[in-house]
Amino acid sequence: MKRIGWLALIACSALFVVYAALVVKELLLPLQGGGREGEGIPAASAEDIKRGEYLAKIGNCAGCHTARGGEPFAGGRRxxxxxxxxxxxxxxxxxxxGIGAWSANDFYRALHEGRSKDGRLLSPAFPFTNTTHISRAxxxxxxxxFMRGVAASSRANETGEMSWPYNSQLAIAIWRVLFFDRANPLAAAPTTALERGAYLANGLMHCSACHGARNVLGAPIADRSFAGSIMPLNDWYAPSLHLRDEGSVTDWTVDEIITWLRVGINQKASALGPMADVVFKSTQFLDDTDANALALYLKSLPVSQTSQGSQPDKSSTNASARGGELYATHCENCHGKNGEGQRxxxxxxxxxxxxxxxxHENLIRITLEGGFAPATAGNPAPHGMTPFYHLLKDDEIAEVLTYVRSAWGNDAPPVTRLDMANYRNKQRFKQ
Ligand code: HEC
Ligand code: HEC
Ligand code: HEC
Known part of the structure; x- marks a missing residue:
């Protein structure tokens, strides 16, 4: 017995020493001087620059690096x-x-390893667990x-407000040792459409940054890249892309998926909230090859039947007559008498x-706050949805939503007054 105790202690100590050495290595690398210097900015053809512009667009670099109303890529978004x-x-x-003094190596290292030019470990708020997959080309x-097609801006960088210890390099180093796997830089470039789709969804277009499950330290959980997740602090739910009753598109045709990615709306769904923003800034610009590749990959994601949400007793689904009346008064004009919408x-x-x-977080939210489908080439002047937070009381919203969840063949559990109260408590949304 005693012997096993000693062995366990030695094993634990050895593991600790190995992890500590890895953390120290993460921290000391900057002292070695980081990326190679003196390369200058290599010549680039107009084609390279155009290709780069396209990739930066579908990679939605502007989504984070351009502040609302700010100069393109000048940073400032919190x-x-x-x-x-x-x-x-x-x-x-x-x-x-900016990054005008960076070499192509420095830039690749930032994307591939999450390190700044001076070796500083970048915060995981920069999705380098995704950008690590971006190919050197x-x-x-x-x-x-970025060097030749973007205007230089002298906007100074600001520091964020991370609480201790998360703002320390030591904390990021530990996080990296535990959770960050650099992609193999020598990995073969994707050749088939399916591989290209996987590369886009997991790497450049970082779909898994929102749709992937995360642990308590905010790190992506391996093999759960599309398992669905509540987005921290804005509380939108990015649905699981494996579940038929959430966001799986296995049953959509490739054309329906492509329409949804490019236009933001198809016969089956309309992109909402943060997803509308992704369509607006990124997926609408997909070229034919990439749109097809991404659609094929999304369609190929394995499907699991069971929803994580507990399914309350459906016998309580019967909507009140008032739910139907509220629908006729407030929703029918746009969504149709039989919920058929308008193409x-x-x-x-x-x-x-x-x-x-x-x-039902997203459902309650769109009804309270309203919203616009994204403006895209295929839908240049999208219609809006009226916000209802000032028109309907919580119990009325619960009734109308219970109605739409059970009418016209829909068969989902009710939204209760308690659900509304819980939602409000979370949102601290003032009526
Ligand atoms: C989800 C938001 C987000 C997206 C999307 C994003 N970035 Fe960033 N990026 C950040 C944040 C935040 C930082 C700063 C991290 C820090 O200072 O620790 C950063 C840092 C960087 C840096 C290092 C800059 C420096 O001065 O050290 C580079 C280079 C960079 N991003 C390039 C890109 C490119 C290229 C893309 C598109 C493929 C992209 N980023 C997409 C949030 C994002
Ligand atoms: C910034 C966070 C974010 C990113 C990045 C993101 N999504 Fe989403 N996505 C959401 C949210 C939130 C929803 C739920 C709202 C809705 O239905 O539109 C959603 C919904 C979806 C749906 C469900 C469609 C439906 O209504 O049936 C699909 C499919 C999807 N996203 C695919 C993608 C793909 C592909 C990418 C990468 C190109 C991506 N998402 C990137 C947040 C995100
Ligand atoms: C003025 C027209 C209008 C009215 C009235 C209206 N809606 Fe909408 N609704 C829209 C539009 C446009 C969208 C697409 C918004 C988007 O994509 O962001 C939408 C989206 C939705 C969605 C999300 C559908 C999806 O595919 O993502 C739900 C749920 C919804 N509305 C419910 C309601 C309910 C319930 C009412 C009544 C209480 C209502 N709407 C009243 C125009 C309307």
């Missing part, structure tokens, strides 16, 4: 995390405040674009998973 905020940096070619094309303008609510999903 990214909220459960541990405080981080401000995205200026990545324009300004030599002092794509990185170089984006580098050419290209108003989504159908019959058979729509945004309505029937067991998790």
């Amino acid at each position: 990214i909220q995390t459960p541990f405080g905020s981080v401000v995205a940096t200026n990545i324009t070619p300004d030599k002092v405040h 794509d990185s170089d094309a984006m580098y050419a674009y 290209g303008a108003f989504p159908a609510l019959a058979g729509n998973r945004a309505v029937t999903m067991a998790r």
